[in-house]
Amino acid sequence: MIRVLIFNEYLHEKDPGCKASEIYPNGIHGALAELLNSEEDIEARTVTLDDIETGITEKILKETDVILWWGHMAHDRVPDEKARLVHEAVLNGMGAIFLHSAHKSKPFMRLMGTSCSLIWRESDDLERVWVSAPYHPIVRGLDNYFELKGEETYGEPFGIPTPDETLLIGWFTGGEVFRSGCTWQRDNGKIFYLQPGHETYPTYYDRNIRKIIVNAVRWVAPTFRSTDVMDCPNPPKAHKF
Amino acid sequence: MIRVLIFNEYLHEKDPGCKASEIYPNGIHGALAELLNSEEDIEARTVTLDDIETGITEKILKETDVILWWGHMAHDRVPDEKARLVHEAVLNGMGAIFLHSAHKSKPFMRLMGTSCSLIWRESDDLERVWVSAPYHPIVRGLDNYFELKGEETYGEPFGIPTPDETLLIGWFTGGEVFRSGCTWQRDNGKIFYLQPGHETYPTYYDRNIRKIIVNAVRWVAPTFRSTDVMDCPNPPKAHKF
Amino acid sequence: MIRVLIFNEYLHEKDPGCKASEIYPNGIHGALAELLNSEEDIEARTVTLDDIETGITEKILKETDVILWWGHMAHDRVPDEKARLVHEAVLNGMGAIFLHSAHKSKPFMRLMGTSCSLIWRESDDLERVWVSAPYHPIVRGLDNYFELKGEETYGEPFGIPTPDETLLIGWFTGGEVFRSGCTWQRDNGKIFYLQPGHETYPTYYDRNIRKIIVNAVRWVAPTFRSTDVMDCPNPPKAHKF
Amino acid sequence: MIRVLIFNEYLHEKDPGCKASEIYPNGIHGALAELLNSEEDIEARTVTLDDIETGITEKILKETDVILWWGHMAHDRVPDEKARLVHEAVLNGMGAIFLHSAHKSKPFMRLMGTSCSLIWRESDDLERVWVSAPYHPIVRGLDNYFELKGEETYGEPFGIPTPDETLLIGWFTGGEVFRSGCTWQRDNGKIFYLQPGHETYPTYYDRNIRKIIVNAVRWVAPTFRSTDVMDCPNPPKAHKF
Numbered sequence: 001m002i003r004v005l006i007f008n009e010y011l012h013e014k015d016p017g018c019k020a021s022e023i024y025p026n027g028i029h030g031a032l033a034e035l036l037n038s039e040e041d042i043e044a045r046t047v048t049l050d051d052i053e054t055g056i057t058e059k060i061l062k063e064t065d066v067i068l069w070w071g072h073m074a075h076d077r078v079p080d081e082k083a084r085l086v087h088e089a090v091l092n093g094m095g096a097i098f099l100h101s102a103h104k105s106k107p108f109m110r111l112m113g114t115s116c117s118l119i120w121r122e123s124d125d126l127e128r129v130w131v132s133a134p135y136h137p138i139v140r141g142l143d144n145y146f147e148l149k150g151e152e153t154y155g156e157p158f159g160i161p162t163p164d165e166t167l168l169i170g171w172f173t174g175g176e177v178f179r180s181g182c183t184w185q186r187d188n189g190k191i192f193y194l195q196p197g198h199e200t201y202p203t204y205y206d207r208n209i210r211k212i213i214v215n216a217v218r219w220v221a222p223t224f225r226s227t228d229v230m231d232c233p234n235p236p237k238a239h240k241f
Numbered sequence: 242m243i244r245v246l247i248f249n250e251y252l253h254e255k256d257p258g259c260k261a262s263e264i265y266p267n268g269i270h271g272a273l274a275e276l277l278n279s280e281e282d283i284e285a286r287t288v289t290l291d292d293i294e295t296g297i298t299e300k301i302l303k304e305t306d307v308i309l310w311w312g313h314m315a316h317d318r319v320p321d322e323k324a325r326l327v328h329e330a331v332l333n334g335m336g337a338i339f340l341h342s343a344h345k346s347k348p349f350m351r352l353m354g355t356s357c358s359l360i361w362r363e364s365d366d367l368e369r370v371w372v373s374a375p376y377h378p379i380v381r382g383l384d385n386y387f388e389l390k391g392e393e394t395y396g397e398p399f400g401i402p403t404p405d406e407t408l409l410i411g412w413f414t415g416g417e418v419f420r421s422g423c424t425w426q427r428d429n430g431k432i433f434y435l436q437p438g439h440e441t442y443p444t445y446y447d448r449n450i451r452k453i454i455v456n457a458v459r460w461v462a463p464t465f466r467s468t469d470v471m472d473c474p475n476p477p478k479a480h481k482f
Numbered sequence: 483m484i485r486v487l488i489f490n491e492y493l494h495e496k497d498p499g500c501k502a503s504e505i506y507p508n509g510i511h512g513a514l515a516e517l518l519n520s521e522e523d524i525e526a527r528t529v530t531l532d533d534i535e536t537g538i539t540e541k542i543l544k545e546t547d548v549i550l551w552w553g554h555m556a557h558d559r560v561p562d563e564k565a566r567l568v569h570e571a572v573l574n575g576m577g578a579i580f581l582h583s584a585h586k587s588k589p590f591m592r593l594m595g596t597s598c599s600l601i602w603r604e605s606d607d608l609e610r611v612w613v614s615a616p617y618h619p620i621v622r623g624l625d626n627y628f629e630l631k632g633e634e635t636y637g638e639p640f641g642i643p644t645p646d647e648t649l650l651i652g653w654f655t656g657g658e659v660f661r662s663g664c665t666w667q668r669d670n671g672k673i674f675y676l677q678p679g680h681e682t683y684p685t686y687y688d689r690n691i692r693k694i695i696v697n698a699v700r701w702v703a704p705t706f707r708s709t710d711v712m713d714c715p716n717p718p719k720a721h722k723f
Numbered sequence: 724m725i726r727v728l729i730f731n732e733y734l735h736e737k738d739p740g741c742k743a744s745e746i747y748p749n750g751i752h753g754a755l756a757e758l759l760n761s762e763e764d765i766e767a768r769t770v771t772l773d774d775i776e777t778g779i780t781e782k783i784l785k786e787t788d789v790i791l792w793w794g795h796m797a798h799d800r801v802p803d804e805k806a807r808l809v810h811e812a813v814l815n816g817m818g819a820i821f822l823h824s825a826h827k828s829k830p831f832m833r834l835m836g837t838s839c840s841l842i843w844r845e846s847d848d849l850e851r852v853w854v855s856a857p858y859h860p861i862v863r864g865l866d867n868y869f870e871l872k873g874e875e876t877y878g879e880p881f882g883i884p885t886p887d888e889t890l891l892i893g894w895f896t897g898g899e900v901f902r903s904g905c906t907w908q909r910d911n912g913k914i915f916y917l918q919p920g921h922e923t924y925p926t927y928y929d930r931n932i933r934k935i936i937v938n939a940v941r942w943v944a945p946t947f948r949s950t951d952v953m954d955c956p957n958p959p960k961a962h963k964f
Contacts, residue, residue, distance in 0.1 A: 135945075135949075463617075602955055657960070715842045715843075
């Protein structure tokens with residue numbers, strides 16, 4: 001059983017003036033939890049800014065195999081200490097999936113060490129997402145490409161360390177391109193970033209996006225877990241020449 | 242002219258009970274500054290924990306092409322804000338060279354995003370340093386390998402993101418191996434980590450180490466510099482299909 | 483002085499029925515030689531399928547710093563032995579730039595070790611080329627992106643080893659994306675692949691493409707050159723514990 | 724069931740004057756087949772230079788999930804066409820494990836595109852093999868390091884493309900270091916290189932080496948298989964702006 005924790009800042013969806021409130025009446029985290037809990041080998045729970053104090057703790061992260069992270073307008077309201085706990089849990093082996101505007105979230109930026117910057121525009125572009133690494137388990141079941149009728153436009157340059165693997169590259173009608181699906185290994189943890197998922201589009205109901213997310217949960221789930229990755233051991237001398 | 246700033250915490254060398262005080266009477270930063278200032282195209286100044294408040298500022302970093310960093314027992318005494326300034330300057334293009342125990346310094350850890358952990362031992366091992374990337378400008382002028390009569394032992398696993406290039410691999414008589422010279426690109430900045438340089442050995446007087454450091458200063462020096470790498474521009478739509 | 487050798491199969495341009503004969507009356511190699519010879523630090527000569535026997539030899543390659551390669555319909559007519567010589571010269575340090583359909587040329591495929599496959603279409607798409615690594619010397623002087631009014635469409639997946647750096651990503655009106663500028667280090671040699679350059683478009687007269695090619699010649703030019711990279715030395719034992 | 728094909732040139736073991744004949748009376752391939760066939764999920768068969776003509780065919784490779792390759796003195800006797808078939812099968816998704824002196828085998832060199840050179844010496848060094856990527860499934864069950872009482876010495880520089888992951892780094896009493904376990908993705912195929920395994924030492928009976936080989940078979944086994952990776956599809960235009 002893969003134990004998933006879904007973090008969502010959960011602000012747009014509570015704003016009656018924002019389309020997100022209609023599209024995701026139970027929040028983006030709710031939609032993702034419903035998706036993941038429909039898989040037999042996955043067990044998902046959620047946490048939002050409202051209950052982050054008790055919902056993200058060292059103990060809970062130790063019992064979490066994979067974290068999903070969605071944040072946008074309130075990255076700053078995530079306490080540094082919570083970001084540090086998530087960061088360290090990933091280095092010890094917890095898998096992590098960062099969604100859409102989480103590219104500027106504290107845990108992602110800590111893991112990347114770069115600006116995580118990009119260009120962006122809300123202009124209702126269609127996005128065509130190409131599979132650039134067809135062999136990868138995360139893209140299992142997809143065609144060569146799929147399309148999203150509308151998405152926020154993200155564009156290069158994307159300020160990330162060279163990904164271990166670039167799985168998806170997005171094409172937008174407005175003229176932009178973007179590395180839309182990327183993986184990194186950081187110490188014992190696997191990381192996946194997925195670009196689509198703006199709050200005003202029903203992206204997380206798209207069947208291709210759902211396939212990717214379920215595949216990704218399985219792929220980043222740890223096969224090895226440590227507790228002391230931050231330590232620097234001081235072993236005795238072995239060879240006495 | 243390459244403008245270099247050398248940071249050294251400068252504690253060991255002021256402790257009369259520590260060998261470092263004899264080996265580096267003017268501090269490690271003093272020895273490095275003397276070396277670099279003897280090169281016609283390099284101009285080096287120094288900063289220590291004592292004057293970090295005025296010696297590392299946004300203005301000074303903008304006028305710095307390359308920073309060298311040596312720290313060991315007082316990483317925590319470097320203010321977070323100073324680490325942030327250095328981090329951001331590197332992402333905007335400033336080159337950075339991290340020396341020896343700076344693997345656990347705040348700016349290096351921020352740039353890597355990993356544990357930066359390793360195993361270590363002070364047992365007077367001889368280190369043989371192998372050149373694993375003979376083509377690289379940083380190892381220009383070296384033989385296939387060189388030896389340091391004594392060094393602190395560092396060993397794998399080294400908790401770093403896969404380096405762009407692994408230039409040096411160290412072999413220790415005690416039985417350890419270590420990726421002793423590594424490079425990374427992070428946004429617009431070039432980074433080099435060099436393992437040898439324990440304060441109780443005259444490593445920074447070794448002619449091979451000196452060659453590496455001078456070569457590295459030239460190699461990480463920026464050819465491109467930005468000021469706004471952290472921003473996410475919001476350009477208008479170009480193609481209106 | 484950087485000594486450049488430009489290989490072009492030179493078939494399309496000799497076919498009066500092909501647009502290439504009008505666009506490149508002196509051949510693509512002629513246009514590239516004119517461009518490069520207008521730079522003070524570059525000295526370019528050319529070779530085609532007609533004189534490959536005497537124009538690509540071990541001696542000539544030793545006196546060549548950078549090779550440019552354009553081929554399309556006659557990759558098979560390049561003798562294996564010539565491909566081997568070029569391959570080995572690159573491993574010994576000669577820089578190499580592969581242009582457009584040279585993705586399926588013998589020397590490129592030998593260097594990559596992969597399929598080098600892609601999807602393609604001739605449908606007069608406009609291509610917008612994005613700079614994804616703004617810090618890199620090869621893209622010096624370019625804006626965030628530039629456009630080519632017409633180009634052959636190339637699309638992902640591109641069957642290459644993960645590039646060391648992806649400098650350019652192409653966007654096509656037809657809906658495709660492509661990693662249009664990529665670098666690799668192979669032993670002592672630097673390699674650059676550049677996608678635009680179909681024979682029926684005046685791509686090699688475009689000022690941005692010309693900048694890229696001149697920059698790339700300087701960037702892949704060797705700073706280190708060996709003669710025996712294929713050998714496996716058998717040194718005596720150094721440490722006798 | 725993972726279908727494995729073990730290729731061994733099988734020459735040293737048939738030479739009564741060579742220690743290999745005592746250590747591996749049924750050949751290295753025999754020892755490896757026995758090991759792998761003792762695993763419930765693996766089914767291994769073997770092929771040597773004697774029956775390579777019928778033992779390595781397009782049909783057989785299509786029915787092979789993972790190939791293991793051991794060769795040393797007779798790389799040249801492997802027909803180019805057989806090397807090509809193996810190369811292409813890997814690009815289409817077949818996993819491949821190259822053992823010890825197979826670093827200069829035709830299929831490995833084709834996949835790498837580099838010199839695959841190294842330094843070497845037969846001087847009965849002890850090798851200590853360090854795990855540099857403890858999270859990786861291939862090193863599951865190993866301690867931080869293990870030792871081999873005697874091995875042929877291999878040393879850096881190793882002329883390979885930067886590995887996707889460097890799992891093992893070897894330390895030799897003679898003073899050398901070596902990237903002893905490396906992985907690469909090439910199109911749809913996973914590749915693992917493992918350095919220990921000289922014919923005059925009982926390396927393939929070592930319990931750690933055996934763990935690595937069994938783990939590696941499972942890790943390189945394909946999750947995706949294509950048949951046409953060398954093709955360049957020519958799809959119609961999708962978007963007509």
